[in-house]
Amino acid sequence: MVNIAFFVFAAILLASAVRVITAKNPVHSVLFLILAFFSAAALFVLIGAEFVAMILVIVYVGAVAVLFLFVVMMLDINFQELRQGFLRYLPVGLVVGAILIVELGFLAATQLVGPIEAAGSASAIPPASELTNTQAIGHILYTDYVYAFQASGLILLVAMIGAIVLTLRSRKGVRRQQIGQQLDRKRDEVVALRKVPTRGGV
């Protein structure tokens, strides 16, 4: 049963990954990318890594891909130009693909040891049967890999601040809503009751 599920999800994953790069319409590409993320999450569930699966869906499908779709939908795309680019970028893509294949082969050849074994006996790790894998990830992240974890947090922070710095520009002559100022106004300062005589005006 699990095997059948694995092959179904793996087939969907590969097929949608192929469609990502072959689909003519970029919006379709992003939608297939989402399907690929989703199938990958399903594969994670099958190997019992439900925390990673959910995070994959939340972060990639729920946030990153939404922004992808957001941008791609707003682009005014000329399909002719895209075709021309295809041949020009093909060598770069092939090189990246080749490097990835070599890396994967390297991993398979050296029988990669999992992070738990790699960490050795630096800290007492309870057996997986007593822990949910959310807790297990927490134990590893905050003990053996705490510096790497903090460093990646800092990198993300820098990226975030960088994005803000790049896009922030102060333009002159823009009227902004000052909510504090609006709330601070007293009735007497802004409203006045006057008796206006007929045909007299204010």
Next chain:
Amino acid sequence: MFETLAQLWDQLPLIIRIVASILVIAVPLLIGMAMLTYFERKVMAAMQLRQGPAMVGPFGLLQPFADGLKLLGKETVIPAGANRVVFVAAPMLTFLLALVAWAVIPFGAGLVLADINVGVLYLFAISSLGVYGIIMAGWASNSKYAFLGGLRAAAQMVSYEVSIGLVIITVLLCVGSLNLSKIVEAQKTVWFFIPLFPMFIIFFISALAETNRAPFDLPEGESELSGGFNVEYSSMTFALFFLGEYINMILMSAMTSVLFLGGWLPPLDIAPLNWIPGPLWFIFKICFCLFCFIWVRATLPRYRYDQLMRLGWKVFLPFSLIWVVLTAGVLVYFDLLPN
């Protein structure tokens, strides 16, 4: 009698048991959704000194079913410039996502379809996918109003998810588990809306934004976008959006009840209150939240778009972040951390 039934149940094939348990959740949910539209119209009518639906059936109770039948009988119009596949897939996706989230909601002690370890994350993941139905509908319709509605929905839902995530983290800090049943059981002494009252308010307001309800219904904005993302939809495709939106409302109310209002637990574990079975308490709490949803809609005008973004990013996000740190600090200092 009961035991023989239970034995019979165990003898049924797995697939039939699964389908039956899904139907036991989905069918009452759909009926509840129909009654919610009736409830909404009646409550809003009462608040605005009108009568509301009163003609079809006793007290107008059959009005939602009449509306549904009417939609079923209409013609499905697909605009000429629309992307047909995505156009039809969008409402189906919205409806599907609204339904699948119910798999992990605990209706009572042990009364849950899938009691998974990462229940909260599952709910969060599914509700963060809800935006796709809307954004796909907006794009595929090939209409500027629908497109604007879709873009607004994407920006709005992504913004408010961030604060919802932080609110959930605060609750998880107090529970020490991602399992929804355990979250409810952790509230036996005190419901979380008392110690975490500000987060309860933020969660409720973010839920309004997440379900695109008034005063955050900018993706629909009938006065400016003539109906928003679903302007090109008709007949059953529209009905699926409508169903999805209302089921999402019920889902968000259920999440509020589970996270803050003690799920199936009675307010106090004393005699007359704990005679009422848990699922009834749960339904009662959901109805209370839904009433608040409708109350807000009948009371408040729509937010302006920049105000909506300001509220999400500049008010809710910093505040909930501070509250996460504060909660963690208090829990560590007073040695109250679970486990």
